[in-house]
Amino acid sequence: MPTEEAPAFLLASAHRRTSHVPVWFMRQAGRSLPEYRKLRGKGSILDVIRSPEIAAEMTLQPVRRYGVDAAILYSDIMVPPAAIGYGVEVTQGHGPYVPLPFRSPADLGRLRALEPEVDIPFVIEAVKHVAGELRHIGVPLIGFAGGPFTVASYLIEGGSSRDYTRTKSLMRSDPTVFAELLSRLGTLALDFLKAQVSAGAGAVQIFDSWAGILSTGEYKNHVLPSLTALMDGLASLRVPRIYFAVSASHLLDLVASSGCDVISIDWRMSLSAARKQLESRDMHQALQGNLDPTCCLAPWEVLEKEAIATLEEGQGIGHIFNLGHGVLPDTDPAMLERLVELIHSVPLDTLVDRTSDDQ
């Protein structure tokens, strides 16, 4: 396939020149969309995900409305542990709830291997449906999984947490069991992602949202091994591997060393500072991000100014425009529509730093 016809999202992931900076939004499928709220109902999020037609429709809604350069599967990071019977519920607005949290080494036995055809046929069906629809318009579907650390934190805490006291306690007091837990969750994520790619996903994103609560040393010793193994396992799939964590500027070098292809950063550190730091270590991942989602609640003039500043920081090549975290539920979809138009309207040549142009 000639370069010009490959989707901009995939080209940018590979640090190659595109006609425009590709754009999609974390949580683009979700509560900010009236068509989503209409479909959603009040039940468990996991029940919605178990209905492949509904999950597929929710995945496609933002592609139709916004014309974004990538779809992301409507799913949840707790789907794999729920699917193997760990006992997980996910309620709207309250996040995951694990009635019987991970409390002792014996709980490792509750983490059996994923059998995709048996455990997550609904995910495979949803991905196939979405990928089939998107093929006609050349938009890739991003499959996703939670990072082993973030999923572990929910299993250990029993739900959301403020200080992650139990998670850190296990990590420090019994690093062997902690490592085994993360290793198993890494394998679970790998099998989950492989199933999505087999069914048609053209990229994967690891949401390790809460990894930024760890110190650099803890992340290196306790999280990076399972993450690197996950990235290694994904390598043979030959799809872009994106990694995302919030408030993780201090982890940038380590994240890059995991082997991921794209690093999604929040708004705290600028894209240009991140790129400069990576290049000084001779690392050249593409970057995804990083507009503060609260900017989308501002008047258009403010949003426009901030979005253009983000594009300029991204320097055109090897940049996938996104928010620094998920779309806030109060966001007006009309603002995101306008934002996509804006991103698509800015010619790449005005963004590329001529001194480092790769053409």
Place this chain on the structure above:
Amino acid sequence: MPTEEAPAFLLASAHRRTSHVPVWFMRQAGRSLPEYRKLRGKGSILDVIRSPEIAAEMTLQPVRRYGVDAAILYSDIMVPPAAIGYGVEVTQGHGPYVPLPFRSPADLGRLRALEPEVDIPFVIEAVKHVAGELRHIGVPLIGFAGGPFTVASYLIEGGSSRDYTRTKSLMRSDPTVFAELLSRLGTLALDFLKAQVSAGAGAVQIFDSWAGILSTGEYKNHVLPSLTALMDGLASLRVPRIYFAVSASHLLDLVASSGCDVISIDWRMSLSAARKQLESRDMHQALQGNLDPTCCLAPWEVLEKEAIATLEEGQGIGHIFNLGHGVLPDTDPAMLERLVELIHSVPLDTLVDRTSDDQ
């Protein structure tokens, strides 16, 4: 006064050699102490602070129990706006509540100048009392104030916030009013701190806890001017000026450029990485921190190992041992007692990097 007799806390703040690394804990006066809970009752925190005898006693309790190298005034960052009649309540466990938040430029008129003798005689009395007691044992008292940004966020949001949407909205949509608000809050903090130093405080700490939610560019443009003005205003007092923010690794260079003498960092970035980064910019602030407070909930062997690792990262000179955030309410005071003993027992010579030894 000969160097040997100056308090270790003050020497370390000035990057001078001490016999041992000084140690104190953010929120050392507070809910983790049974003697505090006995005194505290159920009323408003601001009412407790308005009783100078009780505030003084609460300030002294951890000095007696732990033998820490510094006391910190029992107070709250919302005392100054409350004292000038802005309308602020602070409830245990829920933080500040501002019934009539900052909503328009007209609300700037609600921020009059502080008249310490009239508005905060109770603070002055508490400081005098504590400083008098501590003089005998050579332990300095740290006065404190909230950072202009963090206090502004409470005034604008009306209380605690998850996304700081309103604060960021005002900052981006009306930067002139936002700058004026922070400038006034900076002056308020300056007058509040001057009153504390006049009454006997030997150091000051600016708690700008939530500044880390901002991007580097936003912090530089919207927060640093008022912070630098505050540091400049404090310079003539000739006491160490400590600055603290959570999750602010990305702001380190900018914080250092504010003119503060000591940078208190959380546990995310290591002390050695922070020092290396500062030195590469030819900046030489002392560092305070940065043990993860959840370590104090771990078995002693874990806490001991982590504390020694923190000491080693601190490299002995120009390091004030502290936690990376406040003492968690569930912390067993016996662990903190043991921790202070440990920090005091490690000879400085075992920590100082010989290649960069200043002696």
